[in-house]
Amino acid sequence: MSPEMGAAWRQGADMVCTARASRADEGWRKRLGTWLFYRLVNTHSHAPIPVDAGDFRLMDRRVVDALKSLPERNRFMKGLYAWVGFRTTILPYVPADRLSGKSSFSMRRLSSLAFTGVTAFTNAPLRLWSMLGAGIALAALAFASWIVIDHFIEGHDVPGWATLVVGLAFSTGVQLLSVGILGEYIGRIFDEVKQRPVYIVGQAHGRGLPPPDRSTDG
Structure with a gap:
């Protein structure tokens, strides 16, 4: 020490x-x-x-x-x-510089x-997955809205691949979002299973209790 x-x-x-x-x-x-x-x-x-x-x-x-x-x-x-x-x-x-060998x-x-x-x-990977899924789904909905407007208002023909891309992207986004939400619930279950204490008493104060002693190493 x-x-x-x-x-x-x-x-x-x-x-x-x-x-x-x-x-x-x-x-x-x-x-x-x-x-x-x-x-x-x-x-x-x-x-x-x-x-x-x-x-x-x-x-x-x-x-x-x-x-x-x-x-x-x-x-x-x-x-x-x-x-x-x-x-x-x-x-x-x-x-300090290692004198010999290397880390194992x-x-x-x-x-x-x-x-x-x-x-x-951390639940950051799960939430990142949910955000990615939500982003893909929203982008698919925005693209679908543009296709509808372009077809019914502008009168342009819609290629078949466009609807296929929208459908696949939207379903993929929903699946990723669902996996992320499911992961959040599993993460909460994981936290409960670990059974960590709700709080930890750092120091008790009151009559009859000795003050913390830091005069010697312990």
């Missing part, structure tokens, strides 16, 4: 984590993938995950107890750290971890 993390904890932080100050030493594919992951997982999220924060962190006993109280088994810890909602201090750092955390494992995080902490 670094002295800076201990000092931040003594100053009132319940959790102290470190975050990379730069990713210049990584390849463009990993940088792009990391940017897309945080962009997606923090969209419509009630507990945004600190960007580029690592798993190495100092936690107060209250944070540890809150994490232990969560009954779910398939855990994405970066998301759970943010979800419990305690006061967090982020310390930027610059990673492959792109496949990173992709699997990102998929777990996205599916566990």
